[in-house]
Amino acid sequence: MWDFDVLVVGSGPGGQKAAIAAAKLERRVAVVERRNMIGGVCINTGTIPSKTLREAVLHLTGLNQRGMYGQSYRVKDEITAADLGIRTQHVVGREVDVIRSQLSRNHVALLHGLGHFVDPHTVAVVDDKGQELKVTAEKIIIATGTKPARPASVEFDEHTIIDSDGILHLRDVPDSMVVVGAGVIGIEYASMFAALGTKVTVVERRERMLDFCDLEIVEALKYHLRDLAVTFWFGETVAAVEKRSRGALTVLESGKKIPAETVMYSAGREGMTGALALENAGLVADGRGRIGVDEHYRTAAEHIYAVGDVIGFPSLAATSMEQGRIAAHHACGEPLPGIHHLQPIGIYTIPEISFIGRTEEDLTHSHVPFEVGIARYRELARGQIIGDTYGMLKLLVSPESRALLGVHVFGTGATELLHIGQAVMGCGGTVDYLVDAVFNYPTLAESYKVAALDAANKLRRVARFEL
Numbered sequence: 101m102w103d104f105d106v107l108v109v110g111s112g113p114g115g116q117k118a119a120i121a122a123a124k125l126e127r128r129v130a131v132v133e134r135r136n137m138i139g140g141v142c143i144n145t146g147t148i149p150s151k152t153l154r155e156a157v158l159h160l161t162g163l164n165q166r167g168m169y170g171q172s173y174r175v176k177d178e179i180t181a182a183d184l185g186i187r188t189q190h191v192v193g194r195e196v197d198v199i200r201s202q203l204s205r206n207h208v209a210l211l212h213g214l215g216h217f218v219d220p221h222t223v224a225v226v227d228d229k230g231q232e233l234k235v236t237a238e239k240i241i242i243a244t245g246t247k248p249a250r251p252a253s254v255e256f257d258e259h260t261i262i263d264s265d266g267i268l269h270l271r272d273v274p275d276s277m278v279v280v281g282a283g284v285i286g287i288e289y290a291s292m293f294a295a296l297g298t299k300v301t302v303v304e305r306r307e308r309m310l311d312f313c314d315l316e317i318v319e320a321l322k323y324h325l326r327d328l329a330v331t332f333w334f335g336e337t338v339a340a341v342e343k344r345s346r347g348a349l350t351v352l353e354s355g356k357k358i359p360a361e362t363v364m365y366s367a368g369r370e371g372m373t374g375a376l377a378l379e380n381a382g383l384v385a386d387g388r389g390r391i392g393v394d395e396h397y398r399t400a401a402e403h404i405y406a407v408g409d410v411i412g413f414p415s416l417a418a419t420s421m422e423q424g425r426i427a428a429h430h431a432c433g434e435p436l437p438g439i440h441h442l443q444p445i446g447i448y449t450i451p452e453i454s455f456i457g458r459t460e461e462d463l464t465h466s467h468v469p470f471e472v473g474i475a476r477y478r479e480l481a482r483g484q485i486i487g488d489t490y491g492m493l494k495l496l497v498s499p500e501s502r503a504l505l506g507v508h509v510f511g512t513g514a515t516e517l518l519h520i521g522q523a524v525m526g527c528g529g530t531v532d533y534l535v536d537a538v539f540n541y542p543t544l545a546e547s548y549k550v551a552a553l554d555a556a557n558k559l560r561r562v563a564r565f566e567l
């Protein structure tokens with residue numbers, strides 16, 4: 101007899117949803133997690149703090165209202181780290197309460213501590229006082245997430261040279277900042293600090309950033325960030341970061357030197373598998389600490405599953421949740437169809453980006469013909485009302501089936517608006533549905549109709565030329 105039917109290691113989005121799903125299927129479930137990390141990276145150091153910080157930045161700087169009230173508009177002149185932090189602590193606290201309550205309502209036991217395998221069915225949980233509890237389970241789901249990768253050559257000190265976790269503990273809003281790595285996390289924080297008035301320099305080894313996104317939208321983002329005084333160095337590698345009394349000097353391999361009060365490294369993340377003693381369960385992680393799984397999220401050991409960031413791409417909270425739910429159902433003998441092929445991407449830069457489906461580059465590369473329909477927020481009444489004159493929505497439409505192949509949004513509300521396109525695509529709708537649909541007026545959602553009309557008109561023109 102096992103202590104639990106399902107044991108989940110890690111309480112981030114993947115672990116939580118796996119535990120709740122197994123509990124709903126009437127299994128005896130426990131979650132292993134450190135006392136101060138309920139909710140995982142998502143709630144404590146990643147998604148929720150960064151998005152709350154972003155909201156505080158937008159509110160206090162009045163950035164989004166400057167289109168209406170002029171470039172000098174500010175809600176608060178001197179924005180401090182404390183101003184930014186207050187809201188974050190509140191939101192994180194409330195979210196942790198919600199998760200605790202959900203787990204307890206569903207009778208999921210919470211075992212405080214770090215877990216490691218003793219054998220394939222036994223996990224030892226060691227709490228912060230060193231006390232060890234051994235528990236056995238029929239099925240085990242690993243949802244231990246990731247931590248920031250720290251190059252050995254860089255001396256992190258939590259104040260001057262930091263990673264994305266360190267951002268949350270900054271005592272002041274720095275005058276200048278170097279962001280190493282223009283991935284999603286790096287560029288989100290770069291845009292937030294630029295909005296606060298910090299002079300940001302982004303250093304990226306590759307020639308492009310966010311290369312999985314629509315090129316035109318990334319160009320629009322770069323234009324906006326440059327307008328906020330962000331400097332980009334693409335195709336540049338950091339040779340050294342030297343600590344100085346007034347900050348740090350970032351030295352590039354090309355010989356350039358960039359002085360800044362703070363340097364934030366955002367050079368990828370690695371799987372939190374080092375403490376799991378995977379070898380005792382017959383498992384191995386790859387060089388970046390990631391665990392390999394099959395389509396049911398099963399590892400090489402049939403009864404052990406892995407979900408969320410610890411299995412790698414796409415490393416998003418929403419995807420991790422769904423993986424957790426699917427893995428739990430499979431582990432409980434009630435498998436689900438699997439993850440939907442349409443996965444939305446949301447990037448909370450200022451301004452934000454969201455897309456679903458394919459990009460122009462990808463379609464062109466695969467020789468799939470498409471037509472483009474564009475709506476610009478400045479042509480929408482709602483865009484004028486809210487002062488967003490740069491936003492845009494782009495539809496990629498198949499000339500043959502008239503189906504939507506991709507939806508790309510840039511500007512206010514992009515991450516919310518996208519889901520209209522997702523619903524149409526997911527239900528097999530065509531551009532004609534959007535042409536015929538009546539949208540509330542004045543809304544940003546109306547951009548779907550404007551873009552659909554644009555695409556439909558272009559398709560009609562091509563058809564007329566072909567006669």
Ligand SMILES: Cc1cc2nc3c(=O)[nH]c(=O)nc-3n(C[C@H](O)[C@H](O)[C@H](O)COP(=O)(O)OP(=O)(O)OC[C@H]3O[C@@H](n4cnc5c(N)ncnc54)[C@H](O)[C@@H]3O)c2cc1C
Binds near residue numbers: 113244372418420
């Ligand atoms: C700065 C930042 C911003 C982000 N913004 C977004 C965003 O806007 N949208 C989005 O979708 N995603 C975002 N993400 C990604 C998102 O946070 C992750 O995809 C998500 O948290 C992954 O969930 P997970 O279930 O894999 O576990 P995680 O949230 O990574 O949590 C894993 C948990 O496992 C615990 N754990 C690890 N090892 C053990 C062990 N041995 N024993 C017990 N417990 C253990 C850890 O303490 C941790 O609490 C962001 C990430 C970062 C860092």
